[in-house]
Amino acid sequence: MNITGNKHITDWIAEVAAKAKPDRIVWIDGSEKQLEELRELAVKSGSMIKLNEEKLPNCFLHRTDPDDVARVENRTYICCKNEEDAGPTNHWMEPSAMYKKLDGILEGSMKGRTMYVIPYSMGVIGSPFAKYGIELTDSTYVVLNMVIMTRAGKEVLEALGDSADFIKGIHTQGTLDKENKYIVQFPEDNTIISVNSNYGGNVLQGKKCFALRIASNLGRKEGWMAEHMLILGIENPQGEVRYVCGAFPSACGKTNLAMLIPPEGYRINGWKTWCVGDDIAWLRPGKDGRLWAVNPENGFFGVAPGTSMKSNPNALECTHEGTIFTNVALDTSDNTVWWEGMTKTPPAHAIDWLGKPWTPESGTKAAHPNSRFTAPARNCPCKSPEFDNPNGVPISAIIFGGRRAKTAPLVYQSRDWNHGVFVGSIMASETTAAANGDVGVVRRDPMAMLPFCGYHMADYWQHWIDMGKKANNLPKIFNVNWFRTNDDGCFIWPGFGDNLRVLEWILKRCFNETDAKECALGYVPYESDINLEGSGIDEETLSSLLYIDSELWRKEAADIREYYTSFGAKVPKELWESLETLENNLK
Protein backbone atom coordinates (compact mmCIF):
# COMPACT_ATOMS: atom_id res chain seq x y z
CA MET A 1 0.00 0.00 0.00
CA ASN A 2 1.27 3.47 -0.89
CA ILE A 3 1.83 5.83 2.00
CA THR A 4 2.26 8.90 -0.16
CA GLY A 5 0.26 10.56 -2.89
CA ASN A 6 3.43 12.00 -4.44
CA LYS A 7 3.18 10.99 -8.11
CA HIS A 8 6.91 11.53 -8.74
CA ILE A 9 7.55 8.83 -6.20
CA THR A 10 4.74 6.41 -7.01
CA ASP A 11 5.28 6.55 -10.81
CA TRP A 12 8.98 5.88 -10.39
CA ILE A 13 8.35 2.97 -8.02
CA ALA A 14 5.85 1.47 -10.47
CA GLU A 15 8.47 1.76 -13.21
CA VAL A 16 11.16 0.02 -11.13
CA ALA A 17 8.70 -2.67 -9.99
CA ALA A 18 7.70 -3.38 -13.61
CA LYS A 19 11.38 -4.07 -14.32
CA ALA A 20 12.53 -5.89 -11.17
CA LYS A 21 9.20 -7.74 -10.68
CA PRO A 22 9.19 -8.13 -6.91
CA ASP A 23 6.44 -10.33 -5.45
CA ARG A 24 5.41 -7.50 -3.16
CA ILE A 25 6.25 -3.92 -2.22
CA VAL A 26 6.58 -2.85 1.42
CA TRP A 27 6.88 0.79 2.50
CA ILE A 28 9.13 1.40 5.47
CA ASP A 29 7.21 3.71 7.82
CA GLY A 30 9.88 3.73 10.51
CA SER A 31 7.63 2.22 13.19
CA GLU A 32 9.17 -0.05 15.82
CA LYS A 33 6.44 -2.62 15.12
CA GLN A 34 7.41 -2.93 11.47
CA LEU A 35 11.12 -3.05 12.26
CA GLU A 36 10.51 -5.79 14.82
CA GLU A 37 8.77 -7.86 12.13
CA LEU A 38 11.66 -7.31 9.74
CA ARG A 39 14.23 -8.37 12.35
CA GLU A 40 12.26 -11.55 12.94
CA LEU A 41 12.11 -12.16 9.22
CA ALA A 42 15.86 -11.60 8.86
CA VAL A 43 16.55 -14.06 11.68
CA LYS A 44 14.17 -16.65 10.22
CA SER A 45 15.76 -16.37 6.79
CA GLY A 46 19.23 -16.84 8.31
CA SER A 47 20.44 -13.38 7.23
CA MET A 48 20.89 -12.28 10.85
CA ILE A 49 21.71 -14.03 14.11
CA LYS A 50 20.10 -12.74 17.28
CA LEU A 51 22.72 -12.10 19.97
CA ASN A 52 22.53 -12.44 23.77
CA GLU A 53 19.52 -10.32 24.74
CA GLU A 54 20.83 -9.58 28.22
CA LYS A 55 24.37 -8.54 27.24
CA LEU A 56 23.60 -7.10 23.80
CA PRO A 57 19.89 -6.22 23.72
CA ASN A 58 18.37 -5.93 20.26
CA CYS A 59 21.73 -6.70 18.61
CA PHE A 60 22.33 -8.94 15.59
CA LEU A 61 25.18 -10.50 13.66
CA HIS A 62 25.26 -10.64 9.89
CA ARG A 63 27.80 -12.43 7.71
CA THR A 64 28.24 -11.34 4.12
CA ASP A 65 29.35 -13.41 1.18
CA PRO A 66 33.14 -13.93 1.59
CA ASP A 67 33.70 -12.01 -1.66
CA ASP A 68 31.53 -9.09 -0.60
CA VAL A 69 33.34 -7.57 2.38
CA ALA A 70 34.31 -4.01 1.42
CA ARG A 71 33.69 -1.17 -0.98
CA VAL A 72 34.56 -2.09 -4.57
CA GLU A 73 36.27 0.96 -6.02
CA ASN A 74 37.02 -0.68 -9.37
CA ARG A 75 33.31 -1.30 -9.90
CA THR A 76 32.13 2.15 -8.76
CA TYR A 77 31.09 4.51 -11.56
CA ILE A 78 30.22 8.15 -12.06
CA CYS A 79 27.99 8.29 -15.11
CA CYS A 80 27.60 11.82 -16.43
CA LYS A 81 27.24 12.80 -20.08
CA ASN A 82 30.85 13.91 -20.59
CA GLU A 83 33.69 11.70 -19.46
CA GLU A 84 35.75 14.82 -18.80
CA ASP A 85 33.31 15.84 -16.03
CA ALA A 86 33.96 12.61 -14.10
CA GLY A 87 37.70 13.20 -14.34
CA PRO A 88 40.64 10.80 -14.37
CA THR A 89 40.11 9.36 -10.87
CA ASN A 90 36.58 8.04 -11.44
CA HIS A 91 35.40 5.12 -13.53
CA TRP A 92 33.00 6.37 -16.17
CA MET A 93 30.54 5.01 -18.63
CA GLU A 94 28.14 6.84 -20.90
CA PRO A 95 24.82 7.01 -18.95
CA SER A 96 22.55 5.36 -21.52
CA ALA A 97 25.00 2.47 -21.96
CA MET A 98 25.16 2.03 -18.19
CA TYR A 99 21.37 2.21 -17.79
CA LYS A 100 21.04 -0.46 -20.46
CA LYS A 101 23.52 -2.72 -18.69
CA LEU A 102 21.83 -2.19 -15.31
CA ASP A 103 18.34 -2.68 -16.78
CA GLY A 104 19.52 -6.07 -17.94
CA ILE A 105 20.64 -6.94 -14.41
CA LEU A 106 17.53 -5.47 -12.75
CA GLU A 107 15.12 -7.25 -15.10
CA GLY A 108 13.27 -9.79 -12.97
CA SER A 109 15.95 -9.53 -10.25
CA MET A 110 13.39 -9.24 -7.42
CA LYS A 111 11.18 -12.14 -8.51
CA GLY A 112 10.17 -14.07 -5.43
CA ARG A 113 11.42 -11.23 -3.22
CA THR A 114 10.03 -8.18 -1.48
CA MET A 115 10.96 -4.69 -2.61
CA TYR A 116 11.25 -2.35 0.35
CA VAL A 117 10.73 1.38 -0.10
CA ILE A 118 12.92 3.33 2.32
CA PRO A 119 12.23 7.07 2.48
CA TYR A 120 15.19 8.63 4.30
CA SER A 121 16.67 11.99 5.14
CA MET A 122 20.32 12.96 5.25
CA GLY A 123 20.33 15.63 7.96
CA VAL A 124 17.61 16.62 10.42
CA ILE A 125 14.25 16.38 8.62
CA GLY A 126 13.08 19.86 7.69
CA SER A 127 16.43 21.54 8.41
CA PRO A 128 18.13 23.85 5.90
CA PHE A 129 20.85 21.23 5.35
CA ALA A 130 18.53 18.23 4.85
CA LYS A 131 18.35 16.30 1.58
CA TYR A 132 15.94 13.44 0.99
CA GLY A 133 16.31 10.11 -0.73
CA ILE A 134 14.32 6.98 -1.40
CA GLU A 135 16.10 3.66 -1.63
CA LEU A 136 14.34 0.68 -3.16
CA THR A 137 15.98 -2.54 -2.02
CA ASP A 138 15.31 -6.27 -1.82
CA SER A 139 17.53 -6.67 1.26
CA THR A 140 16.22 -6.66 4.83
CA TYR A 141 19.86 -6.12 5.90
CA VAL A 142 19.91 -2.84 3.98
CA VAL A 143 16.58 -1.75 5.48
CA LEU A 144 17.67 -2.51 9.04
CA ASN A 145 21.01 -0.74 8.56
CA MET A 146 19.51 2.28 6.79
CA VAL A 147 17.05 2.91 9.62
CA ILE A 148 20.02 3.09 12.01
CA MET A 149 22.24 5.19 9.75
CA THR A 150 19.66 7.74 8.58
CA ARG A 151 16.40 9.32 9.69
CA ALA A 152 14.00 7.05 7.84
CA GLY A 153 10.24 6.63 7.70
CA LYS A 154 7.01 8.36 6.85
CA GLU A 155 8.06 11.75 8.27
CA VAL A 156 10.36 12.02 5.27
CA LEU A 157 7.45 11.58 2.87
CA GLU A 158 5.53 14.23 4.80
CA ALA A 159 8.48 16.62 4.49
CA LEU A 160 8.74 15.85 0.76
CA GLY A 161 5.06 16.52 0.06
CA ASP A 162 4.55 16.71 -3.71
CA SER A 163 8.16 17.61 -4.44
CA ALA A 164 10.30 15.81 -7.02
CA ASP A 165 13.41 16.89 -5.13
CA PHE A 166 14.70 13.55 -3.87
CA ILE A 167 17.54 11.19 -4.77
CA LYS A 168 16.34 8.00 -6.43
CA GLY A 169 18.11 4.84 -5.31
CA ILE A 170 17.76 1.25 -6.46
CA HIS A 171 19.51 -1.71 -4.92
CA THR A 172 19.24 -5.40 -5.64
CA GLN A 173 21.53 -7.94 -4.08
CA GLY A 174 21.00 -10.00 -7.20
CA THR A 175 23.29 -13.01 -7.41
CA LEU A 176 26.32 -11.25 -5.82
CA ASP A 177 28.11 -12.05 -9.10
CA LYS A 178 31.53 -10.37 -8.79
CA GLU A 179 31.79 -9.70 -12.50
CA ASN A 180 28.45 -7.93 -12.54
CA LYS A 181 28.76 -5.87 -9.39
CA TYR A 182 28.11 -2.18 -10.06
CA ILE A 183 27.87 0.82 -7.77
CA VAL A 184 26.69 3.60 -10.01
CA GLN A 185 26.00 7.27 -9.49
CA PHE A 186 24.20 9.32 -12.15
CA PRO A 187 24.78 12.86 -10.80
CA GLU A 188 22.82 14.53 -13.61
CA ASP A 189 19.75 12.40 -12.79
CA ASN A 190 20.17 12.35 -8.99
CA THR A 191 20.05 8.58 -9.26
CA ILE A 192 22.01 5.77 -7.59
CA ILE A 193 21.89 2.11 -8.61
CA SER A 194 23.86 -0.66 -6.89
CA VAL A 195 23.61 -4.30 -7.89
CA ASN A 196 25.11 -7.64 -6.90
CA SER A 197 26.51 -6.50 -3.55
CA ASN A 198 25.07 -6.45 -0.06
CA TYR A 199 27.91 -4.73 1.78
CA GLY A 200 28.10 -1.39 3.63
CA GLY A 201 29.23 1.54 1.54
CA ASN A 202 28.18 -0.26 -1.65
CA VAL A 203 24.53 -0.54 -0.69
CA LEU A 204 23.70 1.69 2.29
CA GLN A 205 23.22 4.36 -0.32
CA GLY A 206 22.68 7.28 2.05
CA LYS A 207 26.33 7.09 3.05
CA LYS A 208 29.00 7.27 0.35
CA CYS A 209 26.78 7.15 -2.76
CA PHE A 210 24.45 9.98 -1.72
CA ALA A 211 26.09 11.96 1.09
CA LEU A 212 29.42 12.17 -0.77
CA ARG A 213 29.29 11.28 -4.49
CA ILE A 214 25.91 12.83 -5.31
CA ALA A 215 26.11 15.51 -2.59
CA SER A 216 29.55 16.70 -3.76
CA ASN A 217 27.86 17.51 -7.07
CA LEU A 218 24.95 19.26 -5.32
CA GLY A 219 27.36 21.21 -3.13
CA ARG A 220 29.34 22.39 -6.11
CA LYS A 221 26.17 23.67 -7.77
CA GLU A 222 24.66 25.16 -4.63
CA GLY A 223 27.76 26.59 -2.94
CA TRP A 224 28.48 24.14 -0.11
CA MET A 225 30.77 21.18 0.54
CA ALA A 226 30.19 17.44 1.12
CA GLU A 227 33.26 15.95 2.80
CA HIS A 228 34.58 12.66 4.20
CA MET A 229 35.08 14.22 7.63
CA LEU A 230 34.43 13.66 11.31
CA ILE A 231 33.08 16.55 13.40
CA LEU A 232 34.28 16.87 17.00
CA GLY A 233 33.56 19.44 19.71
CA ILE A 234 36.34 20.04 22.25
CA GLU A 235 35.40 21.66 25.53
CA ASN A 236 38.23 23.35 27.42
CA PRO A 237 38.34 23.88 31.20
CA GLN A 238 36.77 27.34 30.69
CA GLY A 239 33.69 25.58 29.28
CA GLU A 240 34.14 26.86 25.74
CA VAL A 241 33.40 24.29 23.01
CA ARG A 242 35.40 24.62 19.80
CA TYR A 243 34.74 22.41 16.77
CA VAL A 244 37.08 20.72 14.32
CA CYS A 245 36.48 18.67 11.19
CA GLY A 246 38.91 15.92 10.23
CA ALA A 247 39.34 14.22 6.84
CA PHE A 248 41.25 10.94 7.07
CA PRO A 249 40.97 8.13 4.50
CA SER A 250 38.90 5.04 5.28
CA ALA A 251 40.11 3.14 8.35
CA CYS A 252 42.56 5.90 9.29
CA GLY A 253 41.01 7.07 12.54
CA LYS A 254 37.93 9.27 12.05
CA THR A 255 35.58 7.31 14.32
CA ASN A 256 38.31 7.05 16.94
CA LEU A 257 39.10 10.76 16.92
CA ALA A 258 35.40 11.65 16.87
CA MET A 259 34.86 9.74 20.13
CA LEU A 260 38.19 10.26 21.84
CA ILE A 261 38.46 10.26 25.61
CA PRO A 262 40.87 12.91 26.94
CA PRO A 263 44.00 11.66 28.74
CA GLU A 264 43.59 11.53 32.51
CA GLY A 265 45.43 14.79 33.18
CA TYR A 266 43.13 16.61 30.76
CA ARG A 267 40.00 15.02 32.25
CA ILE A 268 40.97 16.13 35.74
CA ASN A 269 41.38 19.66 34.43
CA GLY A 270 37.88 19.61 32.96
CA TRP A 271 38.47 18.86 29.27
CA LYS A 272 35.56 17.14 27.51
CA THR A 273 34.90 15.97 23.97
CA TRP A 274 31.61 15.90 22.05
CA CYS A 275 30.96 13.78 18.98
CA VAL A 276 28.93 15.41 16.20
CA GLY A 277 29.91 13.02 13.40
CA ASP A 278 32.40 10.29 12.58
CA ASP A 279 32.45 10.00 8.78
CA ILE A 280 30.66 12.69 6.79
CA ALA A 281 30.31 16.45 7.12
CA TRP A 282 28.28 18.87 5.03
CA LEU A 283 29.67 22.40 5.36
CA ARG A 284 28.12 25.75 4.51
CA PRO A 285 29.20 29.36 5.00
CA GLY A 286 27.14 31.03 7.75
CA LYS A 287 26.03 34.65 7.94
CA ASP A 288 28.88 35.20 10.40
CA GLY A 289 31.53 34.29 7.80
CA ARG A 290 32.35 30.99 9.45
CA LEU A 291 31.85 27.52 7.97
CA TRP A 292 29.09 25.55 9.71
CA ALA A 293 28.96 21.76 9.60
CA VAL A 294 26.32 19.09 10.09
CA ASN A 295 26.65 15.34 10.13
CA PRO A 296 23.98 14.10 7.72
CA GLU A 297 23.97 10.61 9.28
CA ASN A 298 22.22 9.29 12.38
CA GLY A 299 24.43 6.32 13.27
CA PHE A 300 27.96 4.98 13.04
CA PHE A 301 29.19 2.34 10.59
CA GLY A 302 32.45 1.78 12.40
CA VAL A 303 35.47 -0.49 11.97
CA ALA A 304 35.27 -3.23 14.64
CA PRO A 305 38.86 -4.60 14.85
CA GLY A 306 40.99 -2.57 17.23
CA THR A 307 37.95 -1.15 19.05
CA SER A 308 38.41 -1.94 22.76
CA MET A 309 37.71 -0.59 26.23
CA LYS A 310 41.26 0.74 26.10
CA SER A 311 41.40 2.27 22.59
CA ASN A 312 37.85 3.57 22.28
CA PRO A 313 35.39 2.83 25.11
CA ASN A 314 32.87 5.31 23.67
CA ALA A 315 32.68 3.44 20.36
CA LEU A 316 32.37 0.14 22.19
CA GLU A 317 29.61 1.59 24.35
CA CYS A 318 27.74 2.63 21.17
CA THR A 319 27.50 -1.03 20.16
CA HIS A 320 25.82 -2.34 23.32
CA GLU A 321 22.23 -1.95 22.13
CA GLY A 322 20.34 -1.89 18.84
CA THR A 323 23.47 -2.66 16.83
CA ILE A 324 24.06 -4.80 13.76
CA PHE A 325 27.50 -6.42 13.57
CA THR A 326 28.82 -7.44 10.16
CA ASN A 327 31.54 -10.07 9.69
CA VAL A 328 32.76 -10.15 13.30
CA ALA A 329 33.24 -13.42 15.22
CA LEU A 330 30.55 -15.05 17.34
CA ASP A 331 31.68 -15.93 20.87
CA THR A 332 29.79 -19.18 21.35
CA SER A 333 30.25 -19.27 25.13
CA ASP A 334 27.67 -16.52 25.63
CA ASN A 335 26.34 -15.67 22.16
CA THR A 336 28.12 -12.31 22.00
CA VAL A 337 30.66 -10.93 19.55
CA TRP A 338 34.44 -10.68 19.38
CA TRP A 339 37.06 -9.23 17.07
CA GLU A 340 40.83 -8.90 17.02
CA GLY A 341 41.93 -6.22 19.47
CA MET A 342 38.68 -6.22 21.50
CA THR A 343 40.24 -8.03 24.48
CA LYS A 344 43.75 -9.30 25.17
CA THR A 345 42.56 -12.88 25.53
CA PRO A 346 40.47 -14.19 22.67
CA PRO A 347 37.53 -16.51 23.38
CA ALA A 348 38.54 -20.18 23.61
CA HIS A 349 35.93 -21.10 21.00
CA ALA A 350 34.21 -18.95 18.43
CA ILE A 351 32.58 -19.03 15.02
CA ASP A 352 34.65 -16.89 12.66
CA TRP A 353 33.32 -14.37 10.13
CA LEU A 354 33.11 -17.15 7.54
CA GLY A 355 30.79 -19.13 9.81
CA LYS A 356 33.44 -21.76 10.64
CA PRO A 357 34.53 -22.99 14.10
CA TRP A 358 37.54 -21.00 15.30
CA THR A 359 40.01 -21.22 18.21
CA PRO A 360 43.00 -18.98 19.02
CA GLU A 361 45.15 -21.76 17.53
CA SER A 362 43.42 -21.55 14.15
CA GLY A 363 46.04 -19.13 12.86
CA THR A 364 43.42 -17.10 10.99
CA LYS A 365 41.54 -13.93 11.83
CA ALA A 366 38.28 -14.53 13.68
CA ALA A 367 36.78 -11.27 12.41
CA HIS A 368 37.31 -9.82 8.95
CA PRO A 369 39.73 -6.81 9.08
CA ASN A 370 36.92 -4.65 7.65
CA SER A 371 34.24 -6.06 9.92
CA ARG A 372 31.95 -3.32 11.20
CA PHE A 373 29.24 -2.31 13.64
CA THR A 374 26.17 -0.28 12.70
CA ALA A 375 25.26 1.56 15.88
CA PRO A 376 22.63 4.24 16.55
CA ALA A 377 24.03 7.67 17.42
CA ARG A 378 21.74 7.82 20.47
CA ASN A 379 24.00 5.25 22.16
CA CYS A 380 27.09 7.45 22.03
CA PRO A 381 28.11 8.51 25.56
CA CYS A 382 29.79 11.65 24.18
CA LYS A 383 27.07 12.52 21.65
CA SER A 384 27.11 16.28 21.26
CA PRO A 385 24.07 18.24 22.47
CA GLU A 386 24.39 19.96 19.07
CA PHE A 387 24.05 16.66 17.16
CA ASP A 388 20.53 17.52 15.99
CA ASN A 389 21.06 21.26 15.69
CA PRO A 390 19.53 22.04 12.27
CA ASN A 391 22.13 24.77 11.68
CA GLY A 392 25.13 22.66 12.58
CA VAL A 393 28.24 23.79 14.48
CA PRO A 394 30.84 26.45 13.59
CA ILE A 395 34.17 24.98 12.53
CA SER A 396 37.49 26.42 13.78
CA ALA A 397 39.90 23.95 12.18
CA ILE A 398 39.97 21.48 9.31
CA ILE A 399 42.44 18.66 9.84
CA PHE A 400 43.74 16.44 7.08
CA GLY A 401 45.64 13.26 7.84
CA GLY A 402 46.66 9.85 6.66
CA ARG A 403 48.88 6.87 7.36
CA ARG A 404 52.43 7.78 6.47
CA ALA A 405 55.25 5.76 8.01
CA LYS A 406 57.91 8.43 7.46
CA THR A 407 57.13 11.52 5.40
CA ALA A 408 54.42 13.54 7.16
CA PRO A 409 55.21 15.06 10.57
CA LEU A 410 52.88 14.61 13.57
CA VAL A 411 51.27 17.98 12.82
CA TYR A 412 51.75 21.07 10.70
CA GLN A 413 49.65 24.09 9.86
CA SER A 414 49.10 25.56 6.42
CA ARG A 415 49.90 29.21 5.80
CA ASP A 416 46.38 30.16 4.66
CA TRP A 417 43.20 28.71 3.12
CA ASN A 418 44.58 28.23 -0.42
CA HIS A 419 47.74 26.64 0.92
CA GLY A 420 45.50 24.47 3.10
CA VAL A 421 43.67 23.31 -0.03
CA PHE A 422 47.08 22.37 -1.40
CA VAL A 423 47.84 20.40 1.78
CA GLY A 424 44.54 18.51 1.39
CA SER A 425 45.11 17.89 -2.31
CA ILE A 426 48.50 16.23 -1.75
CA MET A 427 47.28 13.89 1.00
CA ALA A 428 48.58 10.36 0.66
CA SER A 429 47.98 7.33 2.80
CA GLU A 430 48.63 3.62 3.00
CA THR A 431 45.60 1.71 1.73
CA THR A 432 43.45 -0.26 4.22
CA ALA A 433 40.97 -3.13 4.25
CA ALA A 434 38.03 -0.73 3.84
CA ALA A 435 38.17 -1.25 0.08
CA ASN A 436 39.02 -4.26 -2.08
CA GLY A 437 42.61 -4.34 -3.28
CA ASP A 438 46.13 -4.25 -1.84
CA VAL A 439 46.60 -3.08 1.74
CA GLY A 440 49.49 -0.90 2.91
CA VAL A 441 50.37 0.69 -0.43
CA VAL A 442 50.84 4.48 -0.35
CA ARG A 443 48.46 6.25 -2.71
CA ARG A 444 47.36 9.85 -3.10
CA ASP A 445 43.93 10.38 -1.59
CA PRO A 446 43.11 14.09 -1.87
CA MET A 447 40.99 15.29 1.07
CA ALA A 448 40.30 11.55 1.75
CA MET A 449 37.84 11.89 -1.15
CA LEU A 450 39.54 9.85 -3.88
CA PRO A 451 36.82 7.14 -3.85
CA PHE A 452 34.01 9.59 -3.06
CA CYS A 453 34.36 12.75 -5.15
CA GLY A 454 31.50 12.62 -7.66
CA TYR A 455 33.15 14.78 -10.34
CA HIS A 456 36.53 15.85 -11.72
CA MET A 457 39.00 16.03 -8.84
CA ALA A 458 40.63 19.23 -10.14
CA ASP A 459 37.21 20.91 -10.40
CA TYR A 460 36.69 19.82 -6.82
CA TRP A 461 39.94 21.55 -5.77
CA GLN A 462 38.71 24.64 -7.61
CA HIS A 463 35.47 24.42 -5.62
CA TRP A 464 37.51 24.43 -2.40
CA ILE A 465 39.41 27.52 -3.60
CA ASP A 466 36.10 29.20 -4.51
CA MET A 467 34.56 28.34 -1.13
CA GLY A 468 37.48 30.22 0.43
CA LYS A 469 36.10 33.40 -1.12
CA LYS A 470 32.59 32.83 0.27
CA ALA A 471 33.44 33.19 3.94
CA ASN A 472 35.68 35.68 5.71
CA ASN A 473 36.26 33.77 8.93
CA LEU A 474 37.41 30.46 7.54
CA PRO A 475 38.70 27.52 9.55
CA LYS A 476 42.49 27.17 9.72
CA ILE A 477 43.80 24.09 7.92
CA PHE A 478 46.21 21.52 9.42
CA ASN A 479 47.71 18.14 8.59
CA VAL A 480 48.33 15.37 11.12
CA ASN A 481 49.93 11.93 11.01
CA TRP A 482 49.36 9.59 13.97
CA PHE A 483 51.08 6.75 12.12
CA ARG A 484 54.82 7.52 11.98
CA THR A 485 56.81 4.38 12.70
CA ASN A 486 60.23 3.69 14.19
CA ASP A 487 62.87 1.40 12.72
CA ASP A 488 61.02 -1.61 14.12
CA GLY A 489 57.85 -0.56 12.29
CA CYS A 490 56.03 0.34 15.53
CA PHE A 491 53.89 3.48 15.85
CA ILE A 492 55.84 6.14 17.79
CA TRP A 493 52.93 8.39 18.78
CA PRO A 494 50.53 6.78 21.33
CA GLY A 495 47.51 8.06 19.36
CA PHE A 496 43.84 7.70 20.35
CA GLY A 497 43.07 9.84 23.45
CA ASP A 498 46.56 11.33 23.37
CA ASN A 499 45.70 12.93 20.03
CA LEU A 500 43.96 15.60 22.12
CA ARG A 501 47.44 16.96 22.93
CA VAL A 502 47.81 17.85 19.26
CA LEU A 503 44.22 19.10 18.97
CA GLU A 504 44.85 21.46 21.88
CA TRP A 505 47.75 23.05 19.99
CA ILE A 506 45.67 23.21 16.79
CA LEU A 507 42.84 25.04 18.55
CA LYS A 508 45.22 27.43 20.25
CA ARG A 509 46.61 28.28 16.82
CA CYS A 510 43.07 28.99 15.58
CA PHE A 511 42.53 31.52 18.36
CA ASN A 512 46.02 33.09 18.27
CA GLU A 513 46.85 31.64 21.67
CA THR A 514 50.21 30.12 20.78
CA ASP A 515 53.22 30.66 18.57
CA ALA A 516 54.70 28.33 15.94
CA LYS A 517 57.90 27.69 13.96
CA GLU A 518 57.94 28.37 10.26
CA CYS A 519 59.14 25.46 8.15
CA ALA A 520 59.17 24.31 4.53
CA LEU A 521 55.64 22.90 4.85
CA GLY A 522 54.06 25.76 6.80
CA TYR A 523 54.13 25.96 10.62
CA VAL A 524 55.07 23.32 13.17
CA PRO A 525 54.80 23.54 16.97
CA TYR A 526 57.66 24.43 19.30
CA GLU A 527 58.20 21.18 21.21
CA SER A 528 57.47 22.90 24.51
CA ASP A 529 54.03 23.97 23.25
CA ILE A 530 52.66 20.42 23.12
CA ASN A 531 51.57 19.14 26.52
CA LEU A 532 53.34 15.79 26.95
CA GLU A 533 52.58 15.30 30.64
CA GLY A 534 51.57 11.69 31.23
CA SER A 535 52.00 10.72 27.56
CA GLY A 536 55.16 8.67 27.97
CA ILE A 537 56.68 10.71 25.13
CA ASP A 538 59.65 12.99 25.77
CA GLU A 539 60.58 16.16 23.88
CA GLU A 540 63.30 14.38 21.96
CA THR A 541 60.83 11.82 20.61
CA LEU A 542 58.42 14.64 19.85
CA SER A 543 61.21 16.34 17.88
CA SER A 544 61.65 13.20 15.83
CA LEU A 545 57.90 13.07 15.21
CA LEU A 546 57.94 16.67 13.98
CA TYR A 547 61.09 16.26 11.89
CA ILE A 548 60.75 17.08 8.21
CA ASP A 549 63.14 15.05 6.06
CA SER A 550 64.00 17.40 3.16
CA GLU A 551 65.29 14.58 1.00
CA LEU A 552 62.01 12.66 1.32
CA TRP A 553 60.03 15.83 0.72
CA ARG A 554 61.98 16.69 -2.45
CA LYS A 555 60.93 13.28 -3.77
CA GLU A 556 57.40 13.97 -2.54
CA ALA A 557 57.31 17.33 -4.36
CA ALA A 558 58.48 15.72 -7.60
CA ASP A 559 55.76 13.10 -7.22
CA ILE A 560 53.13 15.81 -6.59
CA ARG A 561 54.24 17.61 -9.76
CA GLU A 562 53.68 14.43 -11.73
CA TYR A 563 50.36 13.84 -9.95
CA TYR A 564 49.04 17.33 -10.71
CA THR A 565 50.12 16.99 -14.33
CA SER A 566 47.93 13.90 -14.66
CA PHE A 567 44.86 16.11 -14.05
CA GLY A 568 45.58 18.39 -17.01
CA ALA A 569 44.67 22.03 -17.34
CA LYS A 570 41.99 22.13 -14.64
CA VAL A 571 44.37 22.17 -11.66
CA PRO A 572 43.86 25.59 -10.00
CA LYS A 573 46.82 27.95 -10.40
CA GLU A 574 46.79 28.56 -6.63
CA LEU A 575 47.81 24.93 -6.12
CA TRP A 576 50.65 25.11 -8.63
CA GLU A 577 51.85 28.24 -6.79
CA SER A 578 51.86 26.39 -3.47
CA LEU A 579 53.82 23.56 -5.07
CA GLU A 580 56.42 26.02 -6.39
CA THR A 581 56.72 27.57 -2.93
CA LEU A 582 57.25 24.13 -1.44
CA GLU A 583 59.91 23.29 -4.04
CA ASN A 584 61.71 26.57 -3.34
CA ASN A 585 61.51 26.06 0.41
CA LEU A 586 63.17 22.67 0.02
CA LYS A 587 66.10 23.95 -2.08
Ligand code: GTP
Ligand atom coordinates in the same frame (compact mmCIF):
# COMPACT_ATOMS: atom_id res chain seq x y z
P1 GTP B 1 36.09 4.50 8.01
O1 GTP B 1 34.89 4.12 8.81
O2 GTP B 1 36.54 3.41 7.09
O3 GTP B 1 35.92 5.79 7.27
O4 GTP B 1 37.33 4.58 9.04
P2 GTP B 1 37.76 5.65 10.16
O5 GTP B 1 38.54 6.75 9.51
O6 GTP B 1 36.60 6.05 10.96
O7 GTP B 1 38.81 4.81 11.03
P3 GTP B 1 38.69 4.25 12.53
O8 GTP B 1 38.58 5.34 13.55
O9 GTP B 1 37.63 3.22 12.56
O10 GTP B 1 40.11 3.57 12.73
C1 GTP B 1 40.57 2.54 11.87
C2 GTP B 1 41.73 1.82 12.49
O11 GTP B 1 42.78 2.72 12.85
C3 GTP B 1 41.36 1.06 13.76
O12 GTP B 1 41.94 -0.22 13.73
C4 GTP B 1 41.97 1.88 14.87
O13 GTP B 1 42.33 1.10 15.96
C5 GTP B 1 43.17 2.55 14.20
N1 GTP B 1 43.45 3.90 14.79
C6 GTP B 1 42.57 4.91 14.96
N2 GTP B 1 43.14 5.98 15.57
C7 GTP B 1 44.43 5.64 15.77
C8 GTP B 1 45.54 6.33 16.35
O14 GTP B 1 45.46 7.48 16.81
N3 GTP B 1 46.73 5.66 16.37
C9 GTP B 1 46.85 4.40 15.88
N4 GTP B 1 48.04 3.83 15.93
N5 GTP B 1 45.83 3.71 15.33
C10 GTP B 1 44.62 4.32 15.27
Ligand code: SPV
Ligand atom coordinates in the same frame (compact mmCIF):
# COMPACT_ATOMS: atom_id res chain seq x y z
C1 SPV C 1 34.72 3.94 4.43
O1 SPV C 1 35.18 3.00 3.76
O2 SPV C 1 35.20 5.10 4.38
C2 SPV C 1 33.59 3.69 5.34
C3 SPV C 1 32.91 2.40 5.27
O3 SPV C 1 33.21 4.57 6.10
S1 SPV C 1 31.81 2.32 3.93
O4 SPV C 1 30.47 2.63 4.41
O5 SPV C 1 31.86 0.94 3.44
O6 SPV C 1 32.20 3.27 2.93
Ligand code: MN
Ligand atom coordinates in the same frame (compact mmCIF):
# COMPACT_ATOMS: atom_id res chain seq x y z
MN1 MN D 1 34.48 6.43 5.84
